[in-house]
Amino acid sequence: MLRLSTLVLALATIAFAAAGCGGTKAPTPPANIPAAPTPAEGAVPWPAPPNPMALTVKAGLVPETHEYLTYHVHAHLDVFVNEQPVVVPAGIGIDITDSAVHHAKLADGSDAYGGIEPPCDRPCISPLHTHDTSGVLHTESKTSTPNRLGQFFTEWNVQLDPNCVGGYCKPNASILIYVDGQKYTGNPDDIDLTDKKEIAIVIGTPPAKIPSGFPSQ
DSSP states (O other), X not given: OOOHHHHHHHHHHHHHHHTSOOBSSOOOOOXXXXXXXXXXXXXSOOOOOSOHHHHHHHTTOOOBSSOOOSEEXXXXXXXXXXXXXXXXXXXXXXXXXXTTSXXXXXXXSOEEEEOOOSOOSSOXXXXXXXXXXXXXXXXXXXSOXXXXXXXXXXXXXXXXXXXXXXXXXXXXXXXXXXXXXXXXXXXXXXXXXXXXXXXXXXXXXXXXXXXXXXXXX
């Protein structure tokens, strides 16, 4: 379990790392990709949903009363829509209304959640979750089986399949996915969230630079 002070220090370190440019040479997306039209439903922003434990179960994961660190890894997710970064919310997979879940303000004014000690009286956290808005996806689990990107998007309550991300769907919108700087053509649901993996989802017009590796200090 993580005390709140330890959590804040760890998240501050991760946030600092996110300012780095770790990884290999940034990939070059195809030229002249048009902007993705705004869908009638499922457009950004995508807030953290209000029913995290129900969505944890829907994702095939088991909610817990606190964090388990037997298997503790971090993957990083970037999402862009028409060049603009999309916020991956804090508290996905965490019942932030539970009084045992600690809340802190980070240096940039954003919120962080976790450091559950003593444990919640009832399950309040998924083994796959976000503590803050850095894009770091935390797996804190009793078992060493990697979680999958599709499970995270289920917890986020955002559609993810080979044709759609949220309400943005092919062929109306270009959707490109990169894993550690390499273009990924498989089912994004199946991407394992192993340690230090960088995942970039690019919808519509790509940004000037696509992340190619897990942020480094």
